[in-house]
Amino acid sequence: MSIWIGKETRLVVQGITGREGSFHARQMMEYGTNLVAGVTPGKGGRTFEAKVPVFNTVAEAVAATQANCAVIYVPPAMAAGAIEEAADAGIPIVVCITEGVPVLDMTLVMPYIAERGVRLIGPNCPGMITPGEAKVGIIPGSICTPGPVGLVSRSGTLTYEVVHHLTGNGFGQSTCVGIGGDPIVGTNFIDVLTAFNADPKTEAIVMIGEIGGTAEQEAAEYIKKHVAKPVVGFVAGQTAPKGRRMGHAGAIISGSAGTAEEKFVAFEAAGIGIMRRPVDVVELLKSVLK
Amino acid sequence: MNLHEYQARDLLKAAGIPLSDGDVAVTPTEAEAIARRVGGTVVVKAQVHVGGRGKAGGVKLARNPAEAAEYASQILGMTIKGLVVNKVLVVPAAEIATESYVGLILDRATQKPVFMVSDAGGVDIEEVAAKTPEKITRLAVDPRYGLLPHQALKLALALYRDWDQARAAMKIMHQLYTVFMTNGCSLAEINPLVTTPDGKVLALDAKIIIDDNELDRRPDLAVLRDESAEEPSEVTARRANLTFIKLDGNVGCVVNGAGLAMATMDLVKYYGGEPANFLDIGGSSNPEKVVNALKIITADTSVKVILFNIFGGITRTDDVAQGIVTATQQFKVKVPIVIRLTGTNEKEAFRILESVGMTVLNDMDAAVSQAVALAKAAA
Structure with a gap:
């Protein structure tokens, strides 16, 4: 009941001994994620929480534990290197939580991972959760419940707000994916929509966008042509002043492309249900799911 | 980070790109000296991080050094879209084909x-x-x-x-x-x-x-950041590790996360109000951040109500609650505060706030509409 992560996930945490990494590694273990290894250069040979082996490199971790998914909690200046290391170790799915990665670093990471067939989620994202199976990242497990709704979002806490409404009204989730708010991210809306469309357990899709760029418009165009499942969508930043950065590097409006209104217009043209408020997700889903 | 035009010119010049002569001045005397050195007609340009400098009177053509000094004295210290001009660039007026x-x-x-x-x-x-x-x-x-x-x-x-x-x-x-x-x-x-x-x-x-x-x-x-050229409240916020943008409304917003902060502003507007700011306290939630956030918001006299919208994930809502209590004990908040908290440790957060007589909501729509109503009543 999922895309990309689930019961079969064998997770390695890069930066497991750091403040953020150790906190979230514990949370992921408590949720029931199969955390098989940690990596911190120089701390190989230790054991995390008395059961997870720590290695110096991702390659060593993969050789010893057959890890097949990596999550990254290293400082921004080391994030690009951590992604490339995971890719070279043969990890097919890499989730980078780190916020503040220089964008020029990402211009070099993208062709590197493309050549190695790696799916990268993020950076600057909350990660993914397949409720009841696996959590990779920082989305609070307590607000999620298994079910038929696939959710994809550019933001963090706004995702939690929408999931909270879903769970509270009986709409469980197949997988929730936070793709991140940076200008260059490894996985875009269309990648996630394609996966949800092919996933038999996903019956409806919720898409949470933000001002800035044209990713939502391109997603709407894709939905119109290729997605048969019902989609509902929200765009944050309807009241944002033009040309101002609102926290996420992604949320900057420049030029004519990128306002919330333009994105809503594209949604409407593609037959996407319009959420003017986060809570609207409930009524919209009631109308499309029995 | 935006650079001033003169800083951008310095980077281009260092890379060998041919540029007109000229330099930056902070006094009319300096502007006069630059004009004399480059000779002929010069342009005196305000160095400020907003568009429309020309229309605001921040760009002037000076025919001689005395005029350059005169225009510099007019432009230096003037305010363009709320930002004070502290520097002018003096460059020759190039003949253009x-x-x-x-x-x-x-x-x-x-x-x-x-x-x-x-x-x-x-x-x-x-x-x-x-x-x-x-x-x-x-x-x-x-x-x-x-x-x-x-x-x-x-x-x-x-x-x-x-x-x-x-x-x-x-x-x-x-x-x-x-x-x-x-x-x-x-x-x-x-x-x-x-x-x-x-x-x-x-x-x-x-x-x-x-x-x-x-x-x-x-x-x-x-080091190229020129804090004197920025909105002072935004500088204070950045030093406190907060993302803050001042807007024109009267509903002060304190939110964790950029997406939720924007959605909160949108909801304020949806219920007929106007947000006074964008403020993201970020993921980690030490009470000190909340105190700083409240200081920045209460400094804006147009704010009629303060709205907290916190969805606890990594952010612990009891930390935020403690921050609110600490802040209101440190200094008097004269406007009403509407608090919406949900998520991690919310029971403890409710207990902390209710023990000092504050009411807390756990629904975003209810909190926003209440805040808008209070702002309207006070306006």
Whole structure:
């Protein structure tokens, strides 16, 4: 009941001994994620929480534990290197939580991972959760419940707000994916929509966008042509002043492309249900799911 | 981070790009001396991080050094869109034969640096893009290989048919690309790139935006930040590790996370109110951040109500509650506070706030509509 992560996930945490990494590694273990290894250069040979082996490199971790998914909690200046290391170790799915990665670093990471067939989620994202199976990242497990709704979002806490409404009204989730708010991210809306469309357990899709760029418009165009499942969508930043950065590097409006209104217009043209408020997700889903 | 025009010019000059003479001045006397040194008619330009400087009277043509001093004294200290002008750039008024636009931006769609050049320069490039997109040549550069010679030639030929000018432009394309990559830019722009009547190619005005994420590892770039040219409340917020943007409304907002903060502002508007600010306290939640956030918001006298919207994930809502209690004990908050908290440790958060007589909601719509009603009643 999922895309990309689930019961079969064998997770390695890069930066497991750091403040953020150790906190979230514990949370992921408590949720029931199969955390098989940690990596911190120089701390190989230790054991995390008395059961997870720590290695110096991702390659060593993969050789010893057959890890097949990596999550990254290293400082921004080391994030690009951590992604490339995971890719070279043969990890097919890499989730980078780190916020503040220089964008020029990402211009070099993208062709590197493309050549190695790696799916990268993020950076600057909350990660993914397949409720009841696996959590990779920082989305609070307590607000999620298994079910038929696939959710994809550019933001963090706004995702939690929408999931909270879903769970509270009986709409469980197949997988929730936070793709991140940076200008260059490894996985875009269309990648996630394609996966949800092919996933038999996903019956409806919720898409949470933000001002800035044209990713939502391109997603709407894709939905119109290729997605048969019902989609509902929200765009944050309807009241944002033009040309101002609102926290996420992604949320900057420049030029004519990128306002919330333009994105809503594209949604409407593609037959996407319009959420003017986060809570609207409930009524919209009631109308499309029995 | 936006650079001033004079700072952008310095980076271009260091890379070898031909620029008009001129320098930056902080006093009328300095402006006069620069005008005397460069000779002839000069332009005195306010160095401030907003568009529309000319319309606001921040750009003046001075025929001699005395006039340059006079205009500098008018412009220095003036306020343009709320920002005080502390510096002026004094440059010779170039004689112009043609004007072009050369820009290099980090493009989300191609995930590469992309050149945009147009021989319809000197005007608003966004207008050109909207009305006559065929006049803009775009070229994505693969950062693994850099700008290739034939690519630079294509860009140069899009601007000039004269071979000497095209060769000069080719060199400038390479130099601008180097500036972009070595300074962690998200935008580097020459507008206009001009030719003079005697055929020289020259950069007249420059704009550079540096990716904020570069500043931690590049102290040499971080020092270019001119805090005196920014909204003071935004500077205070950044020092407290908060993201704050002042807006025109009267509902002060304190939210964790940028997306939820924008959605909260949108909801304020939905219920008929106007947000006074964007404020993201970020993921970690030490009570001190909340105290700083409240200090910044209460300093704005147009704020009639303060709305907290906290969804606890990594953020512990009891930390936020403790911050609210600490702040209200440290200084008197004169406007009503509406608090919405849900998520991690919310029971403890409710207990903390209710023990000091505050009411707490756990629904976003209920909290926003209550805040808007209070703001309207107070206005």
